[in-house]
Amino acid sequence: MKYISFLFTAFLMVACVSNQKAQRELKSSSYTVEPAALSETLKSELRVATFAGGCFWCTEAVFEQVKGVKSVVSGYAGGDKPNPTYQEVAAGQTNYAESIQIYYDPEVITYKTLLEVFFASHDPTQLNRQGPDIGKQYRSEIFYHNAEQQDIAKAYMETLSNSGKYDEPIVTKLSALDKFYEAEDYHQNYYEHNPDNPYIINVARPKVEKFKKSYSSLLKEGVS
Numbered sequence: 001m002k003y004i005s006f007l008f009t010a011f012l013m014v015a016c017v018s019n020q021k022a023q024r025e026l027k028s029s030s031y032t033v034e035p036a037a038l039s040e041t042l043k044s045e046l047r048v049a050t051f052a053g054g055c056f057w058c059t060e061a062v063f064e065q066v067k068g069v070k071s072v073v074s075g076y077a078g079g080d081k082p083n084p085t086y087q088e089v090a091a092g093q094t095n096y097a098e099s100i101q102i103y104y105d106p107e108v109i110t111y112k113t114l115l116e117v118f119f120a121s122h123d124p125t126q127l128n129r130q131g132p133d134i135g136k137q138y139r140s141e142i143f144y145h146n147a148e149q150q151d152i153a154k155a156y157m158e159t160l161s162n163s164g165k166y167d168e169p170i171v172t173k174l175s176a177l178d179k180f181y182e183a184e185d186y187h188q189n190y191y192e193h194n195p196d197n198p199y200i201i202n203v204a205r206p207k208v209e210k211f212k213k214s215y216s217s218l219l220k221e222g223v224s
Helices: 002-008 020-025 040-045 056-063 086-090 111-120 147-161 198-214
Strands: 047-053 069-077 097-104 140-144 173-176 180-182
Touching: 047 056, 047 111, 056 069, 056 097, 056 111, 056 198, 097 140, 097 180, 111 147, 111 198, 140 147, 147 173
Parallel strands: 140 173
Antiparallel strands: 047 097, 047 140, 069 097, 069 180
């Protein structure tokens, strides 16, 4: 859990403690808008993807840079307790994983490309951890919304496993999404709102910068 990670990683200085008119109205910054700010017309044109890949501060920050992504929401998926809290999830008291839900324009970016971003933004060979964050709440998991997403994700994972890219087996789980609970407000756009946080400086920012350097063709206009 993150508050345990603060102690565990103190010496490393890290801690993990949103129709064409509507589209033109969206901000052009690298950060996304909240789903509530999206018009109903635009919402009907978007698709949704849900991933877990370690601390949601990191995964949210990466996907916020990607063109075609209109909104990214941090939250919890994969558990069965209604309305989980961050304290419960972080303490490993639930089966939930820190997750993100992505609202994206399928005419701009495909689900397969989102999978590419997902696997590029974390280490899928680490079981129940990512870097300094340890526990099943930081597991790697794809939560598919329908059979199409399931088939695409399964095929992509098989291709990736056979590519020789990783020295260790991919441990990413593939599961049907049951429920997604939004995390508390202070977790949303955490990377943007907390640039001086040690975890953001030492863990999240290097991940974002590495992604931006390697996948410049996927970045939103104005992101550098």
